[in-house]
Amino acid sequence: MQFVKIRFNYLFTSTKGLILVAIAMIGMVTAVWGMLSGPMAELGVREVVVRLLGMKLIQAEREGRIIILYHSIAMAVVSIEVYIITSLLKMKEFFKSAINATITVGYLFAMIFGMGFAYFGHNWAFHGLYIFGLSLIFFAGIILAVALNPWNPEYYVTDKNHAHTKKGVSVERIAFFTMAVATLGSTLFGAIPGSYFGNGFEVFLAENVIRQPHKTYLEDAVIGHLHIMLTLIAVALSLIVGRWLDFKGKLHTVSMHLMWTGTIVISLGAWSVVIVDWAHTIIYVGSVLVMLSALMLVIFGWGKFIREGTAHITKPTIGQKIRALVSDPLKFGPLWQMVFMNFTVSGVGIFMAVKLDEIMRVIPWREERITLTGHWHILSALIATIILMYYGDMVGLKGKVRQWFGWGILVLSDIAFASVTIFELKRLFISEAEQQPLVNTLMILADLGLGMLLVILAMLMIWRLSDLFKKQGRWTEEIDHELSQEVK
Amino acid sequence: MKRLFYSMSLRGGRSSRQSNPLFNGRLLRAFALAMTLALLASCQPVDLNASMPAFDTGADTSQWSFIPAGEFVHGQHNKEAVIDHDYEMMTYPVTTSQYAEFLNASLANGIVKVDGEKIVGFYPGDEYNGGKHEERIEAGDWMLIPLNDPALRLEFDGKTFTVKDGYENHPMTVVSWFGSRAYCDYYSWRLPTEMEWEKAARGPTAGPGSDRPFPWGGEIVRNNANYYASRDPFEDMSSLGSRTSPVGFYNGQTYDGYVTIDSPSPYGLYDMAGNVWQWTADIYDQQHYRYMRGGSKDTYEMDLRIWVRNNAGPTYVSPGAGFRCAR
DSSP: OHHHHHHHHHHHHSHHHHHHHHHHHHHHHHHHHGGGSHHHHHTTHHHHHHHHHTOOOOGGGHHHHHHHHHHHHHHHHHHHHHHHHHHHSOOOHHHHHHHHHHHHHHHHHHHHHHHHHHHSOOOHHHHHHHHHHHHHHHHHHHHHHHHHOTTOGGGOOOOTTSOBOTTOOBHHHHHHHHHHHHHHHHHHHHHHHHHHHHHTTOOOOGGGSTTOSSOOHHHHHHHHHHHHHHHHHHHHHHHHHHHHTTOOSHHHHHHHHHHHHHHHHHHHHHHGGGTOTTHHHHHHHHHHHHHHHHHHHHHHHHHHHHHHHTTTOSSOOHHHHHHHHHSOHHHHHHHHHHHHHIIIIIHHHHHHHHTIIIIITTSOHHHHHHHHHHHHHHHHHHHHHHHHHHHHHHTTOOHHHHHHHHHHHHHHHHHHHHHHHHHHTGGGTSOGGGOHHHHHHHHHHHHHHHHHHHHHHHHHHHHHHHHHTSTTOHHHHHTTOOGGGGOO | OHHHHHHHHTSSOHHHHHHOGGGOHHHHHHHHHHHHHHHHHHTOOOOTTOOOOOOOOOOOTTOEEEEOSEEEEETTTTEEEEEOSOEEEESSOOBHHHHHHHHHHHHHTTSEEEETTEEEEEEOOOOOOOOTTOOOOOSEEEEEEESSOTTOOEEEOSSOEEEOTTOTTSBOOSOOHHHHHHHHHHTTOBOOOHHHHHHHHHOOSSSTTTTOSBTTBSOOOTTTOOOTTOOOTTOBTTTTBOOOOOTTOOSSOEETTEEOOOOOOTTSOSOSSSSSEEEOOOOOTTOOOEEEESOOTTSOGGGGSTTOEEEEOTTOOOTTEEOOOBO
């Protein structure tokens, strides 16, 4: 009994344990539900999985099921970010425990009962518990916002390398706080339409209403909601990576001011989608601020890796600097993914917006849908890879394992994302009649990349699982360890 | 550059280079080779005139199906709707043979004409209402079909259209909304509205299964319809991808060992799911888009659900888009 109790405590009370559980849950859901669509469906794997697990899939409910699936995964990702924030930033122990406990119960309820309701017959108690889970996550968010209160003198900083006001208020903490409050506000843009459409079970995917010239307020709210939530998850991650890498100095000051203002502007822009036609202009302004902030983090981080990696060399050559930059894929990787995001997500999004009438609205609606879904699937997956690389660092991967794990994630995921990006935009350079060989190649590369990524994740999870059976496994070292201790 | 490579390959610390897969030359070479091969494989040309099995489905392409006035279940969320008039719709999509006949007749009497690399016909234009992203559709000659699209299943010698071998009983594709409308108009018919199309696919309200997602019922298997990777005898996913099947192919017959399931709609229409998207008549306020229904050979089965809509500008043509008429 003690054996179970002690490990249960590790998994559900320590930061690294909680993150491990959430990653394992996401990994399982991704592995199983990934077999229901795309090439797996083409190969007939979906039928086997559906039969084997006793899923009940009603054709008219596909969109509703997918919405619950997306929310289940997203809630676990949000939880991981919250665990990291509560472990990286100073806050009262009570708040930390309350936030982590509430959000853990919340995402597990949302995921388990949500997926149970959506895919395994309609048990209405499950639906209620799914909503209860989502509500708990919202309440955890409120507590987090309170705990992050940057104007609490306990959290004032004096270090001149850490951006702060004259009074001592940490600008970084303001950015975290702004992100948390903006997230809470943005949830309403999903929750309110969700209550309206969901109660009548008239759900829709945003990409399916994109060409309607007149959308209702609630339809616009859903479009705003999905964009801003993903953006805020990315903003939170950018802040987290900055803290992990001990972002400081002048760039930190500018970056953090850009981040909190950008977060406000971009949130207001996404919210105003409901009421004004020119909301995208506000969003562009906010995006520029946020992306500039992230760029400063990248400049800081890469400069730091080069400095540290060449500290022993008097006059390092360009090659030595590059080698120092890429010597640790788990540190270089997250920042690279932020840069890569511009080619596969931001750049594509801007191109689509600029060439909307000229190119995107000439192709049929169902093809425009592919570009839209590919666009945000890549962003979500990029976020996941950054989290995985940070996790690889926090569990102390070393030597060759660290190199293979890091480069494996980086190379495989980027091949997959690049392939999906070309797939999204294929109509720009190939006709429908002649596309199949290209589509086949891109699908193989994308599936190989993502499939191997899941294999790497599975290996990591198996290692962590086996470690749990050891008396003095790595988990014993992690049980009381906080991420703030590892900032360097 | 030379200096860069030199410093990366020779002067670096031995241990870091050995453990870093990025600097493992053999791995890099293998990776580059694999990528090159993959890209080369994707550059192979597609033979759009490759041979294809020919099957006689026994479909009478002049046949019409009667749809009585009345209620039906509309859309994904099963709203009650009503159509207050009886009407008929073609039992099968218009075939390439039928379209070639139309082109030859209408060219001869000057209703349509050759304009460079396309066949054009007059369209009286739409009212422009300044909607967001709305484009003007003025009165004038608009493209019915392009003549230079390699996916077109018709051949034109400057005077007469003929059908490429094997495609006689396949649905007409690479035809614009204007081309579809012109065909129906020529015979004093019309394109069906979206609601008419949906009622024809879904059947009457009365009776079990009136909320069916597919014309034949609640579920779909590969032998019901021609959709992406449905493994029908016409597709070759290694090069050509999915191709159209003859109209009425999914009628319960077995073709050279390939067993089909008889999959008509409740009113007896075939190919109401898959094979080709079908243009519909509606022109909506503040939109230049025209809507298509039914999914196609190029879409996953989710797009074959009765309520799924697709749209594009009226000049859009595709090897996966055709039409049928109503009267």
